[in-house]
Amino acid sequence: MQPLSVKTVFQKLSHWGLLWAVLYGLMNILSNQLTLPAAPAIAIRPQVALPMIIGFFYGPLPGFVTGFLGNMIGDVLYGYGIGQFWNWHIANGLMGLVPGLAAMLAGIKVMKTVRDFGIIEAAVVVSCAVAVGVAVCLDLLFIHLMKFPESFNAWILPAFIFNAVSGFILVPVFFLLARRVVITLETRTILTITSLLVVAILSTSITITWAMHDDLTSYNALVNAIYFAGIVSVIMVIIGFASSIYFVKRITGPVTLLTEAAVSVEKGEYDLESIQPVSRRTDELGQLSRVLQNMAGEVYQREQTLKKQVEQLQIRIDRKKMDQDVADIVGTDYFQDLREKVKEFRKK
Amino acid sequence: MAKIISIHSFRGGTGKSNTAANIAALLAGGGKKTGVVDTDIQSPGIHVLFGIDQAAIKYTLNDFLWGKCEIRHASYDMSQAQGIAPPGKLFLIPSSVKTGDIARVLHYGYDVNLLREGFQRLIDELALDYLLIDTHPGLNEETLLSIALSDVLIIVLRPDQQDYQGSAVTVEVSRQLEVPSLLLLVNKVPSILNMDDLKQKVEKTYNCPVAGLIPHSEEMMVLASSGIFALHYPHHPVTELYRRVADMLTA
Numbered sequence: 370m371q372p373l374s375v376k377t378v379f380q381k382l383s384h385w386g387l388l389w390a391v392l393y394g395l396m397n398i399l400s401n402q403l404t405l406p407a408a409p410a411i412a413i414r415p416q417v418a419l420p421m422i423i424g425f426f427y428g429p430l431p432g433f434v435t436g437f438l439g440n441m442i443g444d445v446l447y448g449y450g451i452g453q454f455w456n457w458h459i460a461n462g463l464m465g466l467v468p469g470l471a472a473m474l475a476g477i478k479v480m481k482t483v484r485d486f487g488i489i490e491a492a493v494v495v496s497c498a499v500a501v502g503v504a505v506c507l508d509l510l511f512i513h514l515m516k517f518p519e520s521f522n523a524w525i526l527p528a529f530i531f532n533a534v535s536g537f538i539l540v541p542v543f544f545l546l547a548r549r550v551v552i553t554l555e556t557r558t559i560l561t562i563t564s565l566l567v568v569a570i571l572s573t574s575i576t577i578t579w580a581m582h583d584d585l586t587s588y589n590a591l592v593n594a595i596y597f598a599g600i601v602s603v604i605m606v607i608i609g610f611a612s613s614i615y616f617v618k619r620i621t622g623p624v625t626l627l628t629e630a631a632v633s634v635e636k637g638e639y640d641l642e643s644i645q646p647v648s649r650r651t652d653e654l655g656q657l658s659r660v661l662q663n664m665a666g667e668v669y670q671r672e673q674t675l676k677k678q679v680e681q682l683q684i685r686i687d688r689k690k691m692d693q694d695v696a697d698i699v700g701t702d703y704f705q706d707l708r709e710k711v712k713e714f715r716k717k
Numbered sequence: 718m719a720k721i722i723s724i725h726s727f728r729g730g731t732g733k734s735n736t737a738a739n740i741a742a743l744l745a746g747g748g749k750k751t752g753v754v755d756t757d758i759q760s761p762g763i764h765v766l767f768g769i770d771q772a773a774i775k776y777t778l779n780d781f782l783w784g785k786c787e788i789r790h791a792s793y794d795m796s797q798a799q800g801i802a803p804p805g806k807l808f809l810i811p812s813s814v815k816t817g818d819i820a821r822v823l824h825y826g827y828d829v830n831l832l833r834e835g836f837q838r839l840i841d842e843l844a845l846d847y848l849l850i851d852t853h854p855g856l857n858e859e860t861l862l863s864i865a866l867s868d869v870l871i872i873v874l875r876p877d878q879q880d881y882q883g884s885a886v887t888v889e890v891s892r893q894l895e896v897p898s899l900l901l902l903v904n905k906v907p908s909i910l911n912m913d914d915l916k917q918k919v920e921k922t923y924n925c926p927v928a929g930l931i932p933h934s935e936e937m938m939v940l941a942s943s944g945i946f947a948l949h950y951p952h953h954p955v956t957e958l959y960r961r962v963a964d965m966l967t968a
């Protein structure tokens with residue numbers, strides 16, 4: 370057997386999700402301090418994206434280990450004990466398992482198309498639904514801690530919504546950070562639109578969350594909440610608008626340049642310097658630009674060669690051969706006879 | 718006075734028949750009484766452009782040359798079929814396509830002088846303004862006779878070294894026959910060539926006016942001699958170029 374170096378041990382552990390589980394557990398303890406104002410029993414846990422990401426990147430099992438073990442570690446260290454909420458260990462594990470399965474079945478390693486993006490985000494949402502659903506069923510069957518319908522509003526729905534939104538926002542960010550997004554026009558566009566969506570979701574969430582701090586039964590508090598909502602909306606509209614202008618320009622600017630270049634080729638001007646920056650892009654537009662440059666270059670070359678040939682076109686006549694041919698014809702009796710007769714016709 | 722116009726080229730396939738048919742159609746369309754004779758007895762072809770029904774052809778130029786009929790019996794009025802309105806008229810005098818007839822000509826030949834008589838009678842009997850003669854490539858006896866009888870000789874050539882060389886011989890021979898008017902027509906010019914430049918070079922080389930330069934035309938290729946181009950595409954730029962040649966002849 371090969372001796373195990375520290376590095377390979379580390380790699381093995383991370384591959385099996387063990388290291389990530391520890392990280393997840395520590396993050397859980399930290400975030401247990403934070404709770405949603407409207408649902409105090411549910412902690413704010415944006416780290417739910419972690420088991421999902423491990424599922425996507427390393428597979429269903431490491432994803433499950435990260436969620437399951439991480440939740441357990443967090444509970445133990447926090448003092449809940451290992452077995453009190455064991456159904457939530459399983460639920461957390463599922464949030465890693467489901468994305469892992471989805472990526473495996475759909476054959477997604479990197480995000481390359483809108484289809485990939487859709488499957489990834491759908492897997493995020495489905496994993497949250499499955500997790501919460503399983504936790505509830507297990508409780509109903511074995512634990513009997515939840516009460517209905519109270520628990521539904523206080524626990525279940527907020528847990529699902531918050532986990533789903535966190536995953537929805539953070540998973541693509543992690544894909545970007547891990548350089549697992551192939552930047553194409555398609556991914557660029559879907560990420561742009563999604564980021565605008567996220568801005569909108571965040572603005573409403575922030576507004577609502579903030580408003581929840583106050584007791585909204587007084588008239589003044591309600592007015593303040595509405596003002597606040599207005600200010601947040603204006604800021605978000607400005608940010609969203611400015612960023613969409615930027616992104617739209619990033620996409621349509623090169624298209625305009627390419628179109629102008631193509632038109633110049635059609636006119637026979639071959640003004641292709643202007644698309645040099647586009648050619649350096651790695652996406653479809655970059656490829657289109659390089660193809661256009663190559664093709665135009667070839668056409669230009671061919672045209673130049675032809676033009677040169679045309680300029681050198683000469684009508685060469687072999688005078689000697691011509692004189693010989695003429696003499697052969699003119700020398701015949703028939704021709705001499707014909708010439709005499711023609712003179713007569715023409716006189717008439 | 719009627720004008721006899723021969724269309725000739727040193728090599729085959731230059732577009733003689735198409736040139737003859739188009740110019741004839743434009744002359745007739747302009748109200749002139751025009752006849753077209755196919756003297757390419759060895760490889761007749763111009764009747765195809767006129768779409769004449771083989772069954773309708775009783776006598777041909779061959780029959781006249783062998784004394785089997787009068788020349789007017791071998792002439793067919795194509796005006797109606799080609800949509801030529803009076804006073805314009807368009808007549809076709811075809812050659813026989815029967816292999817036996819062709820073989821006979823090749824073997825025994827015919828009296829070339831009779832051809833001259835035929836032309837004259839056609840002009841008189843059909844009251845022609847123009848008689849166009851589509852010729853066999855090269856300079857055989859009947860072609861030399863046609864050239865000798867012509868008031869105008871149009872030499873069709875492609876921008877091609879062999880055509881250039883052959884046309885030089887034809888020009889020289891025609892000068893010795895004292896043809897009153899010699900015109901060059903450059904056909905199938907590739908679009909890449911500069912027309913003005915080519916025209917200058919050709920005129921300088923032969924010391925002879927160029928009546929027109931006809932570009933190599935996709936539409937013409939596709940029509941593939943199944944009709945007369947100028948009548949199918951009356952407003953096509955190529956038709957415009959043919960019309961200028963026809964106008965030159967009527968001027």
Ligand SMILES: Nc1ncnc2c1ncn2[C@@H]1O[C@H](COP(=O)(O)OP(=O)(O)OP(=O)(O)O)[C@@H](O)[C@H]1O
Nearest residue numbers: 729730731732733734735905932933934937938942
């Ligand atoms: N300007 C043109 N552009 C394209 N095709 C042309 C043009 N002129 C003639 N052609 C085509 O070239 C071919 C030969 O034309 P045509 O039969 O008129 O030549 P020709 O000199 O009479 O030939 P031949 O020597 O066999 O009698 C035809 O298929 C015709 O359609």
Ligand SMILES: [Mg+2]
Nearest residue numbers: 733734762763
């Ligand atoms: Mg012909």
